Amino acid sequence: MNKILLVTGSNGLIGSEMVGHFHRLGWKVHGIDNNMRAQFFGPQGDTRWNQKRLLDEYPGYVHHEVDVRDREGMKTFVAKVRPTAVIHTAAQPSHDLAARRPFDDFDVNAVGTLNLLEAARRSCPESPFAFLSTNKVYGDAPNELPLVELETRWDYADPAQKDGIDETCRIDATMHSLFGASKVAADVLVQEYGRYFGMPTVCFRGGCLTGPHHSGAELHGFLAYIARAIRERRTYRIFGYKGKQVRDNIHSYDVCTAIMAFHERPVPGAVYNLGGGRANSISVLEAIHRLEELLGRKLEREYVEEARLGDHICYISDLGRLRSDFPEWEVTISLEQILSQLAEAEVPAVS
């Protein structure tokens, strides 16, 4: 049987990695992207360079200029392509932008996901459906854990918490930002199409997903944007928490292999946290320091006292559930490898 993959957000960091990964495995790959990231973030967010790269590198790959908000368009498109697997990564990914453009945020993140789920239910209900959710579905709840302040980072005070946040963390009665709220809506819908309709759906609640194909912008793409700011001599703004806020980082390649593992043994309505775990965790200050070393240049920086609303102080993904269900999966790309790749990345400079 022909294996056909549909990837939404195919020009983006995760979508583009999926295109390459499945193409190399012999799948026919269809990507959907309307370059809305450029509309969200301006020239820094423009993804056309990545679209061009995919078309140059992967013969037979087909790009489609479809908007996930277009309900009829999505229905017709999925009926025509009838994918054997769906990976949904198209999104408005920023907290701050969501507050400025709440309707666009909800229409892309929540309604776009519903459009795709319903299109899939009608035309390919047996096909595994993977959704890139986010740790922001937990809202501020992870910030309630007692923390200790170390020299360059925050950390969990309780050693029993050292592996980080697992999927039992509550998702309600906490502040999410409008972005987190639209992703919660999508996350719950994806679970429901699994539970209610029995479709093989999965939510991967991402920590910091990163890699050299990120069109890093100030409002999204933390490590990629620090590297860009050093390279292009931009002033980088640190928002609150003394720059000691911690993120766990996972390379887009390891995101692909996690999704592939699910595709091989799908179950309905699954939920997994997906990040780099403690070994790949880093604070803003630590990331700046290491990227300055790798790029051989100092970063111009500015400290803004007020933290971003909905920002996590210390977030490390507990990967226990994922590792237990898919013992063959592992994080294979270390933090140091990620940082080196970002330092060498050929993302076009923008003025």
Ligand SMILES: NC(=O)c1ccc[n+]([C@@H]2O[C@H](COP(=O)([O-])OP(=O)(O)OC[C@H]3O[C@@H](n4cnc5c(N)ncnc54)[C@H](O)[C@@H]3O)[C@@H](O)[C@H]2O)c1
């Ligand atoms: N990168 C991260 O750190 C991170 C962390 C947690 C979760 N996630 C989630 O993972 C997914 C992928 O993230 P990413 O970093 O690859 O994002 P990205 O912004 O690089 O890619 C998303 C792509 O979707 C496209 N898009 C946006 N609106 C669209 C629309 N209406 N129709 C068609 N295409 C549209 C954009 O042009 C962009 O190319 C998102 O759902 C995001 O919320 C990302």
